[in-house]
Amino acid sequence: MKKILTISCIAAALIACRKTDFTPASVSPGSANFTTYVAVGNSLTEGYMDDGLSAYGQGHSYPSILAQQMKLADPSMAFLQPMVTGNGSGYIHLAYVNGQIDPINATDSTYVNPTGPDPSWANWGTTLQGTFVNNMGISGIRLTDCVSDGGLEKSINWVVCSQNPFGRFMNFGNLGVPIQYIDHIRSSKATFFTCWLGDNDVLGYALNGGVSSSPFPGVTLNNITTPAEFAQKYDSVLTAFHNIGAQGICMTIPNVTSIPYFNTVPTFVLVNGVRKYFYIQTGNGSVRLATNNDYILLPAYDSVTAGCGTTIGRPIPNDLVLDAAEADSVAVATVQYNNSIKSLAAQFGYGVVDMYTYLQEFQTSETIDGISFSRTFIQGGTFGLDGIHPTARGYADVANQIILEINSKYGATIPQVDITKYNAEIFPNF
């Protein structure tokens, strides 16, 4: 008995020494200075999600996720976003109707819409003017709108910026004395920045099927910014950051035609196993059969389902088609923009996250932590219900890519976020 007791005591002591816990690694900013982090960019930066700007989307913007991780290295840093209230501008949600899933727009009032605009949205932002915000992303803004040497272009930029509801938090001055977007960069006191400007310089054109529009006399939207102008203005933005001594990371422009908006509606229907291509109206107005190099845009979904495009007399209209020639000009410009971004960032000594290359991988399917990501509309998990902007999970992954680059460029040890904590689409339950 005594022996058994002795043995049991030894056993208990041995079992006690089995602590395996890891001490989490210490988080260091390395040579980076996160005191004032400024994010510049467009809708992707502002936190636009499911075709709207909501508090949820802003709370899951990649700059906000990034700042949360930067704070682990520098707990004293402050990070402010121009928050909307609740649904903000309103956004698309999924409904479950007669056994099918249906994305419902913010403005759809067929029945009570739980994701319609918040009443405060109409006046959102104006009271924030004058308050410094760290997330300066403005949905819809192009690089070309950010800076101008003067003259008519400066006035046009003022019109475009000041009329943009998603930029109402920023003071653009008045037509006589405009304050440019780049002026806000210059006065930002940024010590660290991320720059994801430039998507809309091709995306606006592509989303509109290559059709430009003129909302105000003398103002043309949705054309492709020339690569020379892009390079010059990108240089101005980086110079502005350089002059205030900021460190930072630049992101390249994704291949816009790889997103669900351009890949969900097929260019043909299968009739008895044979591909019957749709009739489309091309950029020059002519009507022809679609090919595999044309893209039919997501908003054409319902009209194509209703038979549009099946006869020559009823082609899919020009503004719902990015035809092969238009797609080609988008692709050419994107590559040239990205060459400029990479060479300018290198010239200024800034880091680069090649989002173009990274998002190409999602064309098939990627798995992260056991979750599959693809570019498939709705269920792919990467892109939200507008087929353009990432889900919260997608934004978390963007933030993780930037963290990798910050760590490698500045010797920081910021941990990546756990993407499993971020949601993709919420599926309806009734």
Next chain:
Amino acid sequence: MKRKITMALCLLPFAVFAGGFQIPQQSIKSTGLGGAFTGICTDASAVFFNPAGMTNLFGQNVTIGSVGLFPSVSVLTQDNVNTNQTTSVYTPIEFYYSGQICKNFWVGLSINNQFGAAASYPNTWEGEYIVQTIKLQTFMFQPTIAYKICDQLSVGAGFVYSLGTFGGSKALPVSGATTSGDTTRNGEVNLSGTGHAFGYNIGLFSKIFEHKADSASNSWGEALTIGVSYRSGMPFTVPNGTADFTDIPASIASQFPASEGVSTSVSLPAVLSAGVALKFSKGYNWDFMVAFDFNLTYWSSYDSLRFNFADPNTPSSTYQYGWSNATAYRLGVEATYMKKYTLRAGYYIDNTPEVSSMTPEVVDGSNAGFSVGASYKFNCGLSLDFAYLNSNFTRDNVSFTSQNFTASYHRIVNVIGFGVNYAFNCKCKKSSN
């Protein structure tokens, strides 16, 4: 824009029947000797380790034992968070019988749990879409015969029937169900099933030489024994498993019914072992032994796992492992005084089949460790065994490649075993020779 949704989920990469699940501690004596036993065969656990080794045992012998496996596993994920497995103590049992029918013929029976484990993680951890809980238990029943051709050569063979039960759960990346009141809560799948398999176990045992010590003159004696055994692979089929899906939003529930049948099959690997034992004795009072074992486990046969669901709407899933065959080297020493008190010590090097990859379902790593053991013989029939073994390894930033999951792992397993041996109809004088 109404549409039907078909979720293409990477659904079930479960390693349910997997690798580090082999439990080498199938005998208390062997555990104390770092796992060596193929060439030793001094108790009835020989039925399992080397069927031919039964011929080393006189009369009828029973060995019953159990080990307590106390695992402790921590995982440091990429978000710099430490997660501890909440792992329950696992207590495989062992029952061995060896009976000498006549001068040259033995029959035996082995019942044990050669593969088994249980582990669970908190359901909020970074790997929740890979594994939340996993549980495996196998029972091996092995009737065995052995024939002694001469002192230098015995042969043995056993037929193995195995029964396995498994269960596992993980999160599914679909959210929206409101049963828990939280629309961001993910879905979950629970798998369970029972399967069986047949195999065999064969061995050779040889007493190369034996010179007995003379107790009167207190002289030295020596003996050398060797053994080789091969336990076949076990092709399990699980024809009637169950998959339960919970917290699935109604809009995609047609793909994931609350409960449906699932079938799978998987081969547990074959093990080849070779061992040698060298014994010295001095007079009556002292006996010494040095033993060495080599094991080769054919994990490369453990190739892929495919789950087929009864409902054609549920995406089936095939999962590739790409494991390597794994070797183990085991060295044990033993000293016995007065044929009554025995102390053992062992050292082992156990290589993992998960060489370049690691799944959190089966936290495994190559490791080396020490073991100790002791026996006490009450009388010529009854003896008790005790053993303790500790295994400890850390692996930094290893990836589960197919799921793109990278983490650091630290595992400590304490093993404590107790066993009872009983020799029936023993002839004290003869057995004490």
